[in-house]
Amino acid sequence: MARIGSRPIEFGDNVDVSVSSDNVVTVKGPKGELTTDIDPDITVSVDDDAVTVSRPSDQKKHRALHGLSRSLIDNMIMGVVDGYKKELTIIGVGYRANVSNGVLELALGFSHPIYFLPPEGIDISVDTSGKNTVIAVEGIDKQLVGQVAAKIRGLRPPEPYKGKGVRYVGEHVERKAGKTAAR
DSSP, rough: OSSSSSOOOOOOTTOOOOOOOTTTEEEEEETTEEEEEEOOEEEEEEOOSSSEEOSSSOOOOOOOOOHHHHHHHHHHHHHHOOOEEEEEESSSOOOOEETTTTTEEOSSSSOEHHHHHHTTEEEEEEEEESSSEEEEEEEHHHHHHHHHHHHHHHHHHOOTTOEEEEEEOOOOOOOOOOOOOOO
């Protein structure tokens, strides 16, 4: 028996979940609407206040899809109710970020500024009030929020010698000793 897939997903009155005949799950909530295709082998049923996911057999493929489908639907429900947020921090002298007209402008030590246009459904904000600049990526789609945050981090990943670059808030970067410490 599946551990994750067999648990029902409960949702409140402010969320509307529907399943079409071709296994497309649509979730509507206060923050927006999300849809996803579920494998045709997996059965999704919606009761009054819960969604249950079941599989036809105990084959390895069906067991994997069972937990995956349940997690995808659960993430959609959590997204339309609360939303998702990832925070990145910029560490380095002269490294800056600001948002103007929905476009993120980054100065990351290159000879030119980097302009990042977020996809539809993603909001980016910059907080420069603390010691380091913090970039917040918010949206209702968990996968898209994580992908955008990873793209921004990939523009200048933290380097191991001085720790400069873009990193997630709370991320630990292992530091290396320089040449002078090798004696």
